[in-house]
Amino acid sequence: MGTPRTHAIxxxxxxxxxxxxxxxxxLSGVASADLLTPESGGSPNADSIDTxxxxxxxxxxxxxxxxxxxxxYSLLKYRARKGAVAAQIHGNTKLEIGWTxxxxxxxxxxxxxxxATLPSIRNPPNSDEGLENVxxxxxxxxxxxxxxxxxxxxALRIDVNGQxxxxxxxxxxxxxxxxxxxxxxxxxxVPAGVTVSLRIRAQDVAHSWWIPKLGGKFxxxxxxxxxxxxxxxAEKAGTVFRGQCAELCGRxxxxxxxxxxxxxxxxxxxxxxxxxxxxxxxxxxxAQQRERxxxxxxx
Amino acid sequence: MAAADITxxxxxxxxxxxxxxxxxxxxxxxWLSWVTTTDHKRIGIMYLVTTFVFFIVGGVEALMMRLQLxxxxxxxxxxxxxxxxxxxxxxxxxxxxxxxxxxxxGNYFVPLMIGARDMAFPKxxxxxxxxxxxxxxxxxxxxxxxxxxxxxxxxxxxxxxxFSPGGVDAWIFLVHLTGLSSLIGAVNFYAxxxxxxxxxxGWGRLPLFVWTVLVYAILLILAxxxxxxxxxxxxxxRHFGTHFYDTQGDPMLWQHLFWxxxxxxxxxxxxxxxxxxxxxxxxxxxxxxxGYKAVAASSVVIAFLALLVWAHHMFTTPSPTxxxxxxxxxxxxxxxxxxxxxxxxxxxxxxxxxxxxTPLLFAASFISLFVIGGITGIIVAVFPVDWQLHDTYFVxxxxxxxxxxxxxxxxxxxxxxxxxxxxxxxxNEGLGKLSCALMWIGFTVTFxxxxxxxxxxxxxxVYEYPDIGNLELYNLISTIGSFILATGIGVTxxxxxxxxxxxxxxxxxxxxxxxLEWFTPSPPPVNNFDVVPRVRSVEPMKDxxxxxxxxTGRAVxxxxxxxxxxxxPGG
Numbered sequence: 001m002g003t004p005r006t007h008a009i010x011x012x013x014x015x016x017x018x019x020x021x022x023x024x025x026x027l028s029g030v031a032s033a034d035l036l037t038p039e040s041g042g043s044p045n046a047d048s049i050d051t052x053x054x055x056x057x058x059x060x061x062x063x064x065x066x067x068x069x070x071x072x073y074s075l076l077k078y079r080a081r082k083g084a085v086a087a088q089i090h091g092n093t094k095l096e097i098g099w100t101x102x103x104x105x106x107x108x109x110x111x112x113x114x115x116a117t118l119p120s121i122r123n124p125p126n127s128d129e130g131l132e133n134v135x136x137x138x139x140x141x142x143x144x145x146x147x148x149x150x151x152x153x154x155a156l157r158i159d160v161n162g163q164x165x166x167x168x169x170x171x172x173x174x175x176x177x178x179x180x181x182x183x184x185x186x187x188x189x190v191p192a193g194v195t196v197s198l199r200i201r202a203q204d205v206a207h208s209w210w211i212p213k214l215g216g217k218f219x220x221x222x223x224x225x226x227x228x229x230x231x232x233x234a235e236k237a238g239t240v241f242r243g244q245c246a247e248l249c250g251r252x253x254x255x256x257x258x259x260x261x262x263x264x265x266x267x268x269x270x271x272x273x274x275x276x277x278x279x280x281x282x283x284x285x286x287a288q289q290r291e292r293x294x295x296x297x298x299x
Numbered sequence: 300m301a302a303a304d305i306t307x308x309x310x311x312x313x314x315x316x317x318x319x320x321x322x323x324x325x326x327x328x329x330w331l332s333w334v335t336t337t338d339h340k341r342i343g344i345m346y347l348v349t350t351f352v353f354f355i356v357g358g359v360e361a362l363m364m365r366l367q368l369x370x371x372x373x374x375x376x377x378x379x380x381x382x383x384x385x386x387x388x389x390x391x392x393x394x395x396x397x398x399x400x401x402x403x404x405g406n407y408f409v410p411l412m413i414g415a416r417d418m419a420f421p422k423x424x425x426x427x428x429x430x431x432x433x434x435x436x437x438x439x440x441x442x443x444x445x446x447x448x449x450x451x452x453x454x455x456x457x458x459x460x461x462f463s464p465g466g467v468d469a470w471i472f473l474v475h476l477t478g479l480s481s482l483i484g485a486v487n488f489y490a491x492x493x494x495x496x497x498x499x500x501g502w503g504r505l506p507l508f509v510w511t512v513l514v515y516a517i518l519l520i521l522a523x524x525x526x527x528x529x530x531x532x533x534x535x536x537r538h539f540g541t542h543f544y545d546t547q548g549d550p551m552l553w554q555h556l557f558w559x560x561x562x563x564x565x566x567x568x569x570x571x572x573x574x575x576x577x578x579x580x581x582x583x584x585x586x587x588x589x590g591y592k593a594v595a596a597s598s599v600v601i602a603f604l605a606l607l608v609w610a611h612h613m614f615t616t617p618s619p620t621x622x623x624x625x626x627x628x629x630x631x632x633x634x635x636x637x638x639x640x641x642x643x644x645x646x647x648x649x650x651x652x653x654x655x656x657t658p659l660l661f662a663a664s665f666i667s668l669f670v671i672g673g674i675t676g677i678i679v680a681v682f683p684v685d686w687q688l689h690d691t692y693f694v695x696x697x698x699x700x701x702x703x704x705x706x707x708x709x710x711x712x713x714x715x716x717x718x719x720x721x722x723x724x725x726x727n728e729g730l731g732k733l734s735c736a737l738m739w740i741g742f743t744v745t746f747x748x749x750x751x752x753x754x755x756x757x758x759x760x761v762y763e764y765p766d767i768g769n770l771e772l773y774n775l776i777s778t779i780g781s782f783i784l785a786t787g788i789g790v791t792x793x794x795x796x797x798x799x800x801x802x803x804x805x806x807x808x809x810x811x812x813x814x815l816e817w818f819t820p821s822p823p824p825v826n827n828f829d830v831v832p833r834v835r836s837v838e839p840m841k842d843x844x845x846x847x848x849x850x851t852g853r854a855v856x857x858x859x860x861x862x863x864x865x866x867x868p869g870g
Contacts, residue, residue, distance in 0.1 A: 037754060039754065056684065060675070067667075074645065085652065086584060089650065092589075092646075096590050111627070122683075206550060218617075222456055223546040224616075247690060248449070
């Protein structure tokens with residue numbers, strides 16, 4: 001009885017696979033509109049995650065079409081009709097082992113692809129040539145094994161601190177004294193083309209740092225430090241990337257906004273200088289005030 | 300039992316006709332008889348009614364949230380109210396609906412399906428119901444004081460007194476009370492299934508629904524003590540000066556303990572649903588389940604792996620990469636037995652004669668939706684991808700595909716399948732099909748678009764969002780879908796209300812079922828069975844029907860000889 005039926009099954013299988021491929025191609029068209037994929041385009045790690053997602057998603061679409069195809073086909077073809085008799089099949093060991101192994105193979109494939117992509121997601125590249133020594137960047141050994149530093153060790157290191165309900169950014173200058181460091185709230189200003197290495201902490205409850213176009217999110221858990229990085233392509237200077245806290249942190253969680261403004265290295269150096277002199281000016285003002293108070297005058 | 304054994308064992312040749320009488324006792328009525336009952340069927344119905352009340356409450360909470368999100372920067376609800384709503388919605392659906400609704404079906408049908416008179420410990424069974432109800436009441440009583448706002452995951456330090464002065468304690472007591480209830484129930488299920496099966500019902504002939512209730516019970520026994528201990532430590536942190544979960548202790552400890560319970564809980568919620576599908580498909584395809592052993596064994600494998608995947612909820616926390624890799628691989632592995640189940644269900648439909656009754660439609664809808672939840676589950680198991688998707692609407696969509704498209708559709712399949720047995724009346728088919736169609740469409744409109752909402756950068760648990768990109772449009776679509784979904788559920792509630800009074804009489808076996816619950820009248824008498832038949836296969840009712848057909852067929856033949864070509868059942 002074998003041949004005609006197996007031919008028919010093969011033909012159907014071939015049609016199904018062809019349909020699946022055409023379907024995924026069509027969907028990938030829609031996907032480019034970012035309806036079906038995560039945000040990307042602001043940093044190489046976000047782009048790699050996007051690639052990895054698209055592969056798993058494509059395989060998922062094929063499995064989905066297969067299951068829906070068989071389901072709909074069976075429901076239509078094997079409806080109870082007059083005179084139809086259900087085949088009393090109790091199982092088929094070979095077939096069952098077959099689809100178990102097939103499922104396992106797909107997952108092995110996804111694992112291998114994940115491991116292959118992982119370095120480009122985890123490990124930052126060096127800053128663009130000529131930008132290694134932009135003001136604010138420091139070199140040095142990683143403080144923890146999981147700190148994300150480029151091969152040459154030079155990066156703009158920023159401490160990200162989550163608190164109810166605002167993000168605070170400290171631009172560490174590497175002198176070990178955090179009190180004279182430049183800082184800002186909500187909006188982080190970074191030079192495009194320079195690798196930025198983040199240390200993420202929280203001071204009250206758990207928060208989560210997430211700028212979708214700049215890569216994945218990393219939780220800020222009190223008592224722990226989390227690390228990530230991003231590097232905005234040089235041509236994207238002038239772009240503001242928006243994100244917000246992604247871990248429930250209380251009533252105003254929805255308004256704990258984070259912004260990253262990418263600027264040219266020159267603009268960044270000017271911004272950093274202005275911030276630094278602002279801090280010095282207010283330090284001086286405070287010192288003068290102290291003197292006045294000490295001298296018994298009105299503050 | 301002794302009489303039953305004699306009658307069944309004596310049935311080697313033609314059975315000697317005999318009448319077995321049991322003591323005729325008028326069934327007690329009135330509310331007191333319900334309060335004091337230890338009958339597994341009445342407890343099952345009390346569970347079912349109570350859980351559906353909580354389901355409606357949790358559904359209303361969901362609709363209020365969807366109304367708030369239907370518009371960008373909406374001011375309908377305050378952030379305080381919104382946070383309380385998603386906390387109560389999640390807690391209600393998990394602790395007060397999906398987990399205990401399986402206690403409802405399990406209580407009613409496990410003894411019937413294994414041919415037992417009642418559960419092993421009827422009084423404990425009643426205690427388990429009342430503890431569950433107490434847990435629900437304690438939790439909802441918090442509405443009159445201060446409702447919890449920390450989310451159903453109660454992450455520390457947010458759930459410590461410094462940040463959440465009120466509400467969390469009611470949640471802790473809910474976990475204690477419903478946990479104790481489920482634990483007692485689980486021990487009861489285990490004892491019943493292990494000891495009270497009908498003669499001949501070995502482990503290889505146990506109905507697949509009972510297999511899954513067994514696995515559900517074992518998972519409850521393994522997972523619940525962990526959360527009970529964890530919330531007790533939270534309670535001492537909050538009121539007795541300990542520091543387990545604040546920065547003097549470690550907030551990560553809470554996350555690990557919570558998810559060590561939380562992930563098995565997902566399989567606790569879906570497992571008996573798998574069982575319902577494995578019962579419904581063969582009955583309506585008129586075909587044995589494809590690969591009984593694989594379907595039963597995959598439940599056990601899923602349960603084992605379910606205990607090893609908890610940290611995939613913590614991919615974004617400060618954890619070593621090797622931990623992330625372990626939990627990615629273990630989460631992948633759990634996809635294999637789950638895939639095996641789906642493939643076996645499809646093969647059960649293949650070459651059957653499928654009757655399009657409402658339970659079958661809900662079962663097929665379940666497969667169509669659950670497979671999407673499974674695929675997105677693999678996507679979020681890839682930890683670098685999860686770094687983008689974690690805590691966004693993508694994850695909200697994913698777990699609603701698993702728990703709403705998955706578990707809730709199986710609950711409805713079970714409701715339509717077993718309602719005739721529980722009440723003696725059929726549910727209306729037209730309304731049932733309408734309800735299924737509306738629920739499927741409503742569900743898809745609500746949740747499919749939420750994947751995109753998440754990938755566009757909208758985190759979960761936010762009471763408002765700015766209209767960036769298409770966020771407002773997508774959210775409006777989702778809100779419209781949620782009301783279609785609610786209408787579909789409403790149709791079933793109306794159907795139950797009407798059919799209880801006017802539904803056609805069901806008779807003992809309206810679907811031509813395979814398992815022993817269809818051997819008794821509908822609804823079954825207090826003692827369930829006068830005679831417990833000897834079980835010879837996974838489908839004892841099919842055997843009994845065949846035997847009757849053979850016997851009566853022979854009698855018919857003797858009376859009026861027919862040509863040999865007549866269809867011989869079985870063969």
